[in-house]
Amino acid sequence: MTPGLSKNDIIEYNGSVVIYIDRRRRRLLRIHRGGTFSSDRGNLKLDDLVGLNYGSKVKTSLNIDAWLLKPLLIDYLELGIRRVTQVIYPKDLGLILVLLGIAPGLRILEIGVGTGNTTIVLANSIRPDGHVYGYEIREEFLRVAQTNLEALKLNQYVTLKLKDAREGIDETDIDAAVVDIPDPWNVLDSLHNALKWSAPAVFFLPTMNQILKLFEAVNRHRGFTDIRCCEVFLREIELSSESVKPSTTMVGHTGYIMYARKVFKYSNAKA
């Protein structure tokens, strides 16, 4: 359970709920006295939901079924987070978690926090003994990131810094890093200093120009190996009784994922 998400099975005041009618009509709400959920499929009075079990089905004012779901991380990512910047999608975040081996106890560096979407997933995964160090140069984004982390009570696992990573990283002994800035070639030295020996970093790159430029820079730098690059597609399948088929619309591109591990620049070995 993500810390800020309800630990209860019963809907309470100031708790959150996902009201789910169908894929297009689902909303993440905080329950407050006198509040209303309204949709083209009818309304619900939030007061009426208090005391109900998560998982319950209720009827809207138009007699349409609505389910009351306990919010999960994915709901928060899809419905609840305040975004100002472009975010890394769940399909990419998932692969990044596995590629980096993100797990409880790790010390993670994030360069380019934006509004904290990735930070939330990282922080939730390294709890309670790990830590995320997040660098961001735009103060207004950092404030939103802070708010998002506090809403999920994940802020204690994160240190956000208003600082330009190109000028250096304060931390060392970092287990893994996520870099999501437009000019990642400018942080290779900072990154190399911060990472543990043979620790991995992932770079999120929207354009082909960035792949070419970063690959050239990483090669020239010589302090990284096991360099890989890939992209992930997610295709939704629409389910209805007589017609199961892939969705007509699809996100065709988010970004490329490049991966590399820190090594010594020069042969240092007796072997």
Next chain:
Amino acid sequence: MTPGLSKNDIIEYNGSVVIYIDRRRRRLLRIHRGGTFSSDRGNLKLDDLVGLNYGSKVKTSLNIDAWLLKPLLIDYLELGIRRVTQVIYPKDLGLILVLLGIAPGLRILEIGVGTGNTTIVLANSIRPDGHVYGYEIREEFLRVAQTNLEALKLNQYVTLKLKDAREGIDETDIDAAVVDIPDPWNVLDSLHNALKWSAPAVFFLPTMNQILKLFEAVNRHRGFTDIRCCEVFLREIELSSESVKPSTTMVGHTGYIMYARKVFKYSNAKA
């Protein structure tokens, strides 16, 4: 750091190392006295590696560069695990982690453990306070799964059961479930009983026939909502100095991912 993976920065006897020459020549080895790494790019005596720092570069007997990397979860998944069955790929596992909100402390149900590939990723993510309950009906697979978990010292977070999930699940209050068996429609009742209210399950489905059959069964069952389905593609990008391009060969299909959350079957609400 995954528990069974080295906590050290220095290569030691009985520790593990990834010897990386290039994308096709990389191997996960345990360091033992008198051992040898051999490849078409030359050999290495393992004794010579002891005492070196992870991240070091050495020369093979043919004077080719080889890097010594500290094994990560992804190395273990790609190079180290003993597989007997078809496994869920990192691209799918990653999305499953995010869709289910897998995080420290959760109680996870896995129906269809196979040889434990998915179990490892789940166990590593819910440490130290969570637990994975894994069901499998083929004893020979369960034994391999147990060995794989022990190798990574993750077995303490997992209870493996030689038991047919179609006949019921012993646990209740499960936070999230992964179902990877050929006939998931036969475990819907067991699954519904085991899950917490509004908790999610993911089904891994190789064929279109299974999507159609499971979707029909889930609909008839009525105890699930927020039913979605998708598939994930991963395309590798080949990096070389004058030629960056997607890989010619690609895994075109692993399986579809269906997702659903447990709800009350009947309206139980005053609203």
Next chain:
Amino acid sequence: MTPGLSKNDIIEYNGSVVIYIDRRRRRLLRIHRGGTFSSDRGNLKLDDLVGLNYGSKVKTSLNIDAWLLKPLLIDYLELGIRRVTQVIYPKDLGLILVLLGIAPGLRILEIGVGTGNTTIVLANSIRPDGHVYGYEIREEFLRVAQTNLEALKLNQYVTLKLKDAREGIDETDIDAAVVDIPDPWNVLDSLHNALKWSAPAVFFLPTMNQILKLFEAVNRHRGFTDIRCCEVFLREIELSSESVKPSTTMVGHTGYIMYARKVFKYSNAKA
């Protein structure tokens, strides 16, 4: 050159032109006296375009560059055709042309003409000695198809029939067939009678349910072999000076293409 498209290099009254400002601002127009092209990037008086060479660049009233292009088949498909029904996309049409070996002189059967989008491409490819026989049961669609074919002067190569193909096909000795109806399993006998021995047919199938049902029916029918199925994705790459990348939005699905060739149902051979 498609017959109805201009044979001239000079823009004339009653001729057509594509006015191209950028990918989003391009329009296929007929030149008529006193006409105007208007856009958020400025207007053009059509009278001013008469006498200009195709390929010319002019300035709109807002001093923006606009190119005057001679319409091609692809412009007609993308910009010019009147559509009432869902059409087969260029990416799918192209593969269908190659799979069926569509070429000058062939006799083609089309079951499910719709508004004639596919018919245009087929007719344009079998000219001048081939012929397309098109079946459609909805009269209003057939009228639009006829108008579309006449606009491109392709109608002489096509016979459109308001007739239910399930009740039989009048023609025999057909070289290749395209079937785009919701229930293709109901025309297998008609199709088998119409095709030449070993001639191919392509079925366009939007849903997984249709694949499963048609494959079962074709197997039961026994009169077809070399049965294949595939799907085609097209991903656009956005080009701009510092940022080349795949388009964020993409058509995720149009339909599956199934392919089969007519054979004798029973062993008839001395071999």
Next chain:
Amino acid sequence: MTPGLSKNDIIEYNGSVVIYIDRRRRRLLRIHRGGTFSSDRGNLKLDDLVGLNYGSKVKTSLNIDAWLLKPLLIDYLELGIRRVTQVIYPKDLGLILVLLGIAPGLRILEIGVGTGNTTIVLANSIRPDGHVYGYEIREEFLRVAQTNLEALKLNQYVTLKLKDAREGIDETDIDAAVVDIPDPWNVLDSLHNALKWSAPAVFFLPTMNQILKLFEAVNRHRGFTDIRCCEVFLREIELSSESVKPSTTMVGHTGYIMYARKVFKYSNAKA
């Protein structure tokens, strides 16, 4: 019917046949006296096939069904052509046909003929009044291309030239062009001179580096507009009675398709 392919319905000596057992066991053969087809599913004496109808089913020496199919263009592309170079795939060729509006009567320029795979498809589509002009600088490829075209009796519609297109194209008034060489930026002037006003060209580009370099060159050249780029994926669906699913292996990449139309370099218009 492609000219060199059989016009008959009966298998004859010196004619061709596709012997089809299953997707993996299919072969395009010429029937000669005393010849044999042999496979791990049994053999056939070719003399026994003479006189049979195309579409017939026969039994191999191991009593396995084999179908006798009349070869189509797609069989020739997949099974019959002699290839020395990398070829453009049917999925890409199909889209190129539609993008360029290839049709009977057109004059087509092909820069980079290779061994004539694309040439065959173009020649077959512009018959009988159109013509393909093919440029290639490697004599040994040109000889194979010539042989391939003669085998299909398409050579009368094609003029092959052992000539470097970078030094100029002899023809003008070209309706459409296909460019498949490593350095297409070096033929932009030649191409611009050869094409009709507003006529289209397609460039086949395996790498991202080529996209970036060609796009920059086309922009600098200023003589082209409606510049687009895309890539096409083809995913095969495996059909078997209880298991319909996309193929595990897939061609992940062949090349990017860039498209542009010739325009005047400078404003030449009174408008």
